[in-house]
Amino acid sequence: MFDSATDNSIKETEAVIVRIIKDGKPVNRLLGIAELKHAHADGILEAVSDQFMRVKQENFKENLVSFCADGASVNHGETGGVKAKLRQQCPWMIGIWCLPHRLELAVMGMIKANESASEVMRLLDFLYKTYHYSCKSRRELHMMAEQLGFQSRNPSRATGTRWCPHLAKALTILLSDSGKYAVITQHAEHISVTSKNSNVQGRAKFVLKRLETFKFAAFCHFLLDLLTTISKLSLFLQSERTILPSAVAAIQTCLTAVETMDVRVQPGGHLEAFLKMTASLQQSDEVVSLQGVILKKTPEEIDTDLNTLPLTLSRDIKVSARKTAEGLSDRFKALLGGTHWDDITDGAAKAVACFKIFNPDTWPDNIPELSSHGEEQLQYLIEWFRSRLIRNRCDVNAVIHQWRLFKQLVSAEFQDKNYTSLYAVLLTKEPYKTDFKDLLHLIQVMLVIPVTSASCERIFSAQKRIKSDSRSSLGVETLEDLIRISGDGPSLQDFTPQPAVLRWIKCSTRPRRPLYKQWPAELEVETSYSDSTFSDSCCCSDDVTDTMLFRI
Known part of the structure; x- marks a missing residue:
């Protein structure tokens, strides 16, 4: 997922978020924030690629399944948009127009x-x-x-x-x-x-x-x-x-x-x-x-x-x-079945429509019909993602057989579970993750397909809150760190400030003065000293031990 916005310093930034599987469930993680050199499709792709390079994922396009963005032509343009340029290198890639925007x-x-x-x-x-x-x-x-x-x-x-x-x-x-x-x-x-x-x-x-x-x-x-x-x-x-x-x-x-x-x-x-x-x-x-x-x-x-x-x-x-x-x-015509999946001309849209077979609520109640339900759509998905499946050591010839066993198992034992819980069990518990290991490759693909870019909007809300008019000179890296702390950091009740304060005192190139008399009276400092004590103008260095405590 990615989206762009302009901050208080009139810089256009691109937020890049990745969707991965963790403990059998999809989660979104902020990959990074980059300043756009150009706001066209090539500029956005360069910013996205740079973020993957930072985490040493130079070949990220080999594992790219889908991307989600708003409906701007720079994102979903059929000839010069980001989607078109990505498909030149990743033909199986699915571009999702953010559903809440639609x-x-x-x-x-x-x-x-x-x-x-x-x-x-x-x-x-x-x-x-x-x-x-x-x-x-x-x-x-x-x-x-x-x-x-x-x-x-x-x-x-x-x-x-x-x-x-x-x-x-x-x-x-x-x-x-x-x-x-x-x-x-x-x-x-x-x-x-x-x-x-x-x-x-x-x-x-x-x-x-x-x-x-x-x-x-x-x-x-x-x-x-x-x-x-x-x-x-x-x-x-x-x-x-x-x-x-x-x-x-x-x-x-x-x-x-x-x-x-x-x-x-x-x-x-x-x-x-x-x-x-x-x-x-x-x-x-x-x-x-x-x-x-x-x-x-x-x-x-x-x-x-x-x-x-x-x-x-x-x-x-x-x-x-x-x-x-x-x-x-x-x-939402393609998603709702307003058009038969076989009549959809766009290959990626047809693949999205085929993923409906993994919704147990759409399965027929009749057992003979259930046994053959979804096989045509599943075969299309296998062909669409064949190169990626083979690269990840999936036995594509075993997927259809596992699909038949999967339907029988879910119909008999997992009717009481919702979609997320069902797939979390299958991906993390034995013997399911072994018995259906090839089919689960497609299920993982389905789980990481994003349906919304709202996470990017949340990043920009945090950016607007953190990079205010009085802090408009914040660099992109510092801003990204603060956004990570705001979104993924511990709560105030669980945060232990001593290590951070100790690092702040020791790593400074200039003297720190935690005992400065004109600091607010509410700041109470308890220290233990190794060899010497502080004076009002002392230089804090190795004299401070790891037992320094700050209570505010």
């Missing part, structure tokens, strides 16, 4: 195609900017929340690295029971009357007009149901532990849930709760409201049946669900 594009397509969804997005973005960048507006919002007796929470950002979860969080805060919907409505109403600035008045009326409409409130609740489902999938795909079979199963489950939203209100969802609440108020001859905000243009009869809702609301809900489902089906 998921975001499917949701963005739905938002662009639906004016109501775009309107909700603009409102959330407007609320965040209003209360994030204006101290006066935030202060007034908190004061109004206290007066109304509600909990004060700032509107959340609707966009970010994890875009779908950010949008779902922003909607959750707006519609939560903390009263944020009512507080923002009251504040907008107050500003629309008292402000002397016509632009501010216009923005307040823009917010007020939408928040006081039944259709807008109901659609926000539906959108929260939809985005909550999508966000769970997004977070699952961003996990380092997610493997290809579980990713495909999760996408299929999400797609089924989205498709049902086109025909009925999600049971137990936010929209159903909103409709039941407003219907109860209507039956009690009370004014239909949300958190005390009176909703205008309320239908005469409110029901949880999707077809009985106002025509424009029902249409927007169905269009949103349908567009999202179409986007998911289109973006």
